Amino acid sequence: MKLQKALEGHKKEIVSLWLERTLNSYKSSGFFKKENDSFANPVGVNIKEALNTIFDLLITNAEQLDYIEALDQIIRIRAVQTFTPAQAVAPLLELKWVIKQVFSAKKDTEPLLRELDDLDCDIDRLALMGFNVYTECREQVYRGRIKEIKSGSYVLTDAGCPSKLLQDRPRVLKNN
Amino acid sequence: MAVVKLDKLARSVAEGPSLMTGAFPTKDWMEVPAVYKPGNYAYPTKPDILNYLDSQQGINLPNAREWNPEDDDWKLPDNWKDIIIQGMADRLDKFRSLKIFMDCCVRCGACADKCHFFLGTGDPKNMPVLRAELLRSVYRQNFTLAGKILGKLAGGREMTVGILKEWFMYAYQCTECRRCSVFCPYGIDTAEITIILRELLHLLGIGINWAMEPVANSNRTGNHMGLTPQAFKGNVDFLCEDIENLTGVKVNPTFNRKGAEVLFITPSADVFAEPGIFTCMGYLILFEAIGLDYTWSTYASEGGNFGLFTNNEVMKKLNGKMYAEAERLGVKWILGGECGHMWRVVHQYMETMNGPADFLEIPKSPMTGTVFENAVSTKMVHISEFTADLIKHGKLNLDKSRNSHIKATFHDSCNPARAMGLLDEPRYIMDHVCDWVEMPENTIREKTYCCGSGTALNTDEIMELRMRSGLPRANAVKYVRDKHDVNTLTCVCAIDRATLTTLCDYWVPPVQVAGISELVGNALVLEGEQRQELDEGLRTLV
Numbered sequence A: 001m002k003l004q005k006a007l008e009g010h011k012k013e014i015v016s017l018w019l020e021r022t023l024n025s026y027k028s029s030g031f032f033k034k035e036n037d038s039f040a041n042p043v044g045v046n047i048k049e050a051l052n053t054i055f056d057l058l059i060t061n062a063e064q065l066d067y068i069e070a071l072d073q074i075i076r077i078r079a080v081q082t083f084t085p086a087q088a089v090a091p092l093l094e095l096k097w098v099i100k101q102v103f104s105a106k107k108d109t110e111p112l113l114r115e116l117d118d119l120d121c122d123i124d125r126l127a128l129m130g131f132n133v134y135t136e137c138r139e140q141v142y143r144g145r146i147k148e149i150k151s152g153s154y155v156l157t158d159a160g161c162p163s164k165l166l167q168d169r170p171r172v173l174k175n176n
Numbered sequence B: 001m002a003v004v005k006l007d008k009l010a011r012s013v014a015e016g017p018s019l020m021t022g023a024f025p026t027k028d029w030m031e032v033p034a035v036y037k038p039g040n041y042a043y044p045t046k047p048d049i050l051n052y053l054d055s056q057q058g059i060n061l062p063n064a065r066e067w068n069p070e071d072d073d074w075k076l077p078d079n080w081k082d083i084i085i086q087g088m089a090d091r092l093d094k095f096r097s098l099k100i101f102m103d104c105c106v107r108c109g110a111c112a113d114k115c116h117f118f119l120g121t122g123d124p125k126n127m128p129v130l131r132a133e134l135l136r137s138v139y140r141q142n143f144t145l146a147g148k149i150l151g152k153l154a155g156g157r158e159m160t161v162g163i164l165k166e167w168f169m170y171a172y173q174c175t176e177c178r179r180c181s182v183f184c185p186y187g188i189d190t191a192e193i194t195i196i197l198r199e200l201l202h203l204l205g206i207g208i209n210w211a212m213e214p215v216a217n218s219n220r221t222g223n224h225m226g227l228t229p230q231a232f233k234g235n236v237d238f239l240c241e242d243i244e245n246l247t248g249v250k251v252n253p254t255f256n257r258k259g260a261e262v263l264f265i266t267p268s269a270d271v272f273a274e275p276g277i278f279t280c281m282g283y284l285i286l287f288e289a290i291g292l293d294y295t296w297s298t299y300a301s302e303g304g305n306f307g308l309f310t311n312n313e314v315m316k317k318l319n320g321k322m323y324a325e326a327e328r329l330g331v332k333w334i335l336g337g338e339c340g341h342m343w344r345v346v347h348q349y350m351e352t353m354n355g356p357a358d359f360l361e362i363p364k365s366p367m368t369g370t371v372f373e374n375a376v377s378t379k380m381v382h383i384s385e386f387t388a389d390l391i392k393h394g395k396l397n398l399d400k401s402r403n404s405h406i407k408a409t410f411h412d413s414c415n416p417a418r419a420m421g422l423l424d425e426p427r428y429i430m431d432h433v434c435d436w437v438e439m440p441e442n443t444i445r446e447k448t449y450c451c452g453s454g455t456a457l458n459t460d461e462i463m464e465l466r467m468r469s470g471l472p473r474a475n476a477v478k479y480v481r482d483k484h485d486v487n488t489l490t491c492v493c494a495i496d497r498a499t500l501t502t503l504c505d506y507w508v509p510p511v512q513v514a515g516i517s518e519l520v521g522n523a524l525v526l527e528g529e530q531r532q533e534l535d536e537g538l539r540t541l542v
Helices: A002-009 A011-023 A030-034 A042-059 A064-078 A085-104 A110-115 A117-153 A162-175 B002-010 B047-054 B080-094 B096-104 B116-121 B128-143 B145-154 B161-171 B179-183 B190-203 B209-221 B229-247 B276-290 B312-329 B341-348 B383-392 B414-420 B424-433 B460-469 B471-484 B494-507 B516-523
Strands: B262-265 B294-296 B333-336 B380-382 B407-410 B435-437 B488-491 B512-515
Touching: A002 A011, A002 A042, A002 A110, A011 A030, A011 A042, A011 A085, A030 A042, A042 A064, A042 A085, A042 A117, A042 B116, A042 B471, A064 A085, A064 A117, A085 A110, A085 A117, A117 B460, A117 B494, B047 B209, B080 B096, B080 B128, B080 B190, B096 B128, B096 B190, B116 B460, B116 B471, B128 B145, B128 B161, B128 B190, B161 B190, B179 B190, B179 B414, B209 B312, B229 B276, B229 B294, B262 B312, B276 B383, B276 B494, B276 B512, B276 B516, B312 B333, B312 B341, B333 B341, B333 B383, B341 B414, B380 B383, B383 B424, B383 B516, B407 B424, B407 B471, B424 B516, B460 B471, B460 B494, B471 B494, B488 B494, B488 B516, B494 B512, B512 B516
Parallel strands: B262 B294, B262 B333, B333 B380, B407 B435, B407 B488, B488 B512
Antiparallel strands: none
16 A cells, blocks of 8 residues: 555656656657657657556556557557567566666655565566567568558569560470 | 757767667767668669669669678679769759758758658657768768868768668668658758769669669559550559449540540559559549540559659659650640659659650640649649549539548648648548548648658568658547547558558558549549449449
């Protein structure tokens, strides 16, 4: 109970450090942190919204399924950026470090560090769910690729020009 | 100094990096090399394609060879550096705009956060100002007094293989959409910087096959797909059969008919690939409904001009074929379909490359008498201008309820919007044929976000890149999908139709993509029709 209150009380601090560190994974992150218009800054704002939601769900002991939408909001983006799979889902696990960092800096929350085991487990579960979402996104990219190939546009690069094939045909026949 | 400010733009405020998330910048942008890995580059041009093109009159595309971007050795000609510097000198001399763009940027940063590649990647070299700096630094070093004397202190860089690799990476992470130019106080056309970068790379035989094979096909048979005249006509005939099955009306287009009033040119994807074929059925139904005296050409059978993504010689040649065909057939003017970059070429380069088209007449709609004064120079009218004029004059019998399965939003395709100012005509048409809503203000009209796959980047080997660069567009579509139940994204560009489909599948399912003319075709009430119940309009399977 005490832990939950502390998490609620320090939400702003925790989420803002969490967001800061997550956005630091981009080479040039200043803009992603600064701009609040979600249409001008889809990466920054979507990640911010997702982390906020995920934290709220954590402190209200939400059901696993409730996390999917927020996890999708952040992981779908990171799944197509230049991260390794581990880097893509790493921000979820980083929450552990962030909470410890915030709690250890203050006298009133410092004793709570020893009570974080359950929360750590929740965050682990969250990361595993995040990995599922990541894999789903990657599979979707591959499906998109196959769909484009099947739809016929591959002839642009991979098929011979029909008129060239027609030119080649007599030679093939002669050889036979 | 201004260069310091530029560094600030690129610098992250990251401190205390975590081992888990990684990717922190530890070096100045100039020191970060371009690293090629599977999935982050489009495949290089096949040597036989390049050899064929180089053998063609008016086209100079040398140094064909097998090479792999992932290799250290790109098998460059020995004098590659001289070729590049001379290539720059030639272009600075030939294109005054390039000289101005090299000199006048003050690094105000207005463009920096406007590029969909930057917004999707967070990579500072995708800020238009920095992408241009990749070229500008070499320009300073070799062509300015300060750069020659002070070198790096004046923001100059000695040309190296590393810089060449950087050019190839970032010239192909720009879709020449020109959103950044809208925000530039000096009006620097960053697309032209990309064009020049690509031109210079082509001098060394460095290009991508997804651009060059369509170019070769277009040069040979008249269209990207390499369709022979028979195949092209066959595909259109198939669509006519489909229209007859759906509506009971027989449509009889003509091909290569001399003396027709109008020559119709559209991207070949419209006659070949979904969902463009439905747009094409829309054109055919519209022309039948108004009894237009027009012809298709099986030679000018491509609106797209991948020359714009290659070099100015190829662009000129591919554009010239449309006008040569119009002259040969003796038409009065040209009607253009829903193509994107064709309109950039026609509106902004045609006049100086192949103009004036004196043998054509100023376009005048035979149905309404409207004279398209805006096309005095090009003699070419956009299908949306033409259709909107027909609606305005009450020439079309439209039943909006036939699109009741559609709740649409409109994506301003970059080139028609920013390169020819086609903003209101598609909206006017949509008002009359379907129920639709706008996306947020900073993602439409002149500020529209690119699909992320233009300039021949619509290839599957860089799918992740396409998905992240398309995020700003998809994010706005998601907003109207969630808020207004939008299920269809309309547009007026063939590359859009193909690539936004994949983009929406990833980010905003189940939103579909449709051309405006498809919705017109859905809504048009034809004389003598025996239309079936078409729950999904022209897409209904019967």
